[in-house]
Amino acid sequence: MSADSLAQRLRAALNKDDAVALLRAAIGRQSITGNEANFVGLLQKEMQARKVDNIKVADFLPGRPNIWGERKGAGGGRRLQFIGHTDTVHVDGWREHWAGTEREDPFGAPIIDGQIWGRGSGDLKAGICTSLAALSLLDRAGIRLKGDLAFAFVGDEESGQPGTGVSAGVKDYTARIEAGEIAKPDFVVYTEPTQLAVYSAQIGFFIADITITGKSAYFGVPELGKDALKASHAVMAALWKHSDEVSARAEHPLIGRGFLLITGLSGGGFIAVPEECKLSLIRKLLPGESLDDAAAEMEAVIRGAIADPEIKVDIAYPAGRDHAVGGSAAEIDPNLPEVAMLCGAVREAMAGKGEIQGAPFWSESPFFVNRLGVPAVYCAPGDIRNCHTFEEHVDIEEYLAGIVAFATFMARYCGVEE
Incomplete structure (x- = not known):
């Protein structure tokens, strides 16, 4: 099947009303972190209706589920994984x-000026719905794949x-892959919003x-204290x-320079030498930088x-992800x-899209790239700049183009049974 005929066939078969209804229903399931089960219930019904197998x-x-399933192909193709997180911010x-x-x-997921609004619309229910709607699009177009499609939707991101x-959630899921309970994919698309x-x-x-x-002391005799x-x-x-110094060391072509940002300061005493002061900071790392080395270097500073x-110092790392102190950087060969x-599938679906870029955020692809050795990218509709804000929304045109793009990529990557 030629590239033009495949794209035309998919665009013609797209059920726009179904796709929009799916995303609006997903937004309607409140799934603030800890309440993932509310959304998973809907996903289970939708995956069953869209003929995802082995769900x-x-x-x-306890009480916080992941959900996953697959669509087995006819044989002879590669295994493609789509994954996204089910939880949203408050x-x-x-x-x-x-x-x-x-x-x-x-x-409420209102539609306003060609956009669907609501918490989780971009981060990242549009991405999840794009992957499921793409599977339905292949079915409507009568396209059967040779390779397998895997879907996993995980919590606690x-x-x-x-x-x-x-x-x-993703720690549990990747551990099941390592244990052989779930088949290892050949390529992963994590559906974080990338426009x-x-x-x-x-x-x-x-x-x-x-x-x-330090040590508190009355303000009149500050020499008796230790000023924190x-x-x-x-x-x-x-x-x-x-x-x-960190920023001057190197610049990555896609994600720029590393740095350290002090994000909070609290402390002081009541008409006294301050005994305690607390700082918070975040350190951005580039691919190839060691979390252990970066933390040790900061502690020495x-x-x-x-x-x-x-004067005593205590340092804690409250945000361990794929590493005890934080989240590793990751990259694959672009x-x-x-x-x-x-990229080509996206460009065909929507002019001006499909550019290779770098993620200015951390999400869970390192569990695949660094832990499992599986290449992974982020790609989905939605703009990270309005996520986590009162402005969170997704352009419907971009969302529908994403469905066509994902379906096109599924067909080309997995192969089509003629």
Whole structure:
């Protein structure tokens, strides 16, 4: 089948009403981190209706399920995995922000000026729905694949809710692949929002919470105290200098330079020498940088900035992901044939899309790229810049183009049984 005839056949077969209804229903299932089961219930019904086989639902933590399944091909093709996270960030302040407007309900999924609004619309229910609607599109077009399609929708990706956001869902899923319970894919598309660009690289990160403890003393006799706030000032100055040094080392062509950003400061005393001060920071890493080395280097900078041995420092890393202190950076060769194939499918579906870019965020592709050795990219409709905000929405035209693009890529990558 020629490229033109495949694209035409898919565009002609697309059921736009079904695709839009699917995304609106997905947004309507509140699934703030911890409540993934509410969305998984809908996904199970939709996957069954769209003839996904071997559907499994299993808790990665009590009451918090992953769901996965597959569509076996006729044989002789490769295995293509689509994966996305089911949880969203909170909606605190949403109703107040949009009070009295058609956007007031964060789960109402109103259609406004060609856009679907709501929490999770971009991050990343549009991506999940794009992959499922693409499978239905292949069926409507009468296209049967040689290779297998795998679908997995996992929880606990988002940070922000107490005791959550450590990628517990994808850890469970990839462990099942390692154990041989689930077949290992040949290529992975993680459906984070990219505006239909193809992200072949992503940043790494760690978050550090630093507690500096001195000794309180009455303001009239400050010489009896150990000023934690003053020590913190020295630490911050050293960290800003360290950030400049990190940034000067290298620049990645897709994700720029590494750096360290101090994100919070609290401390002080009541008419007294401050006894305790707390800092928070985030460090951006480039592919090839070691999380262990970066954390050790930062710790040496912090401790080296404090001259008084009686002032104590405690450093904690609250956001371990695929590594104890944070999330690893990842990249694959952007010149891989399957990357070019996906870019081409996107360009055919929507002019101006399908560019290779880098992810300015961290998500869960390193579990595949670094842990399993499987090439993975991010690609899906939606704009990361409006996600996690009161402005979260997805352009319907881009969403529908994404469905055609994914279906095209499924056919070309897995092969078509003539």
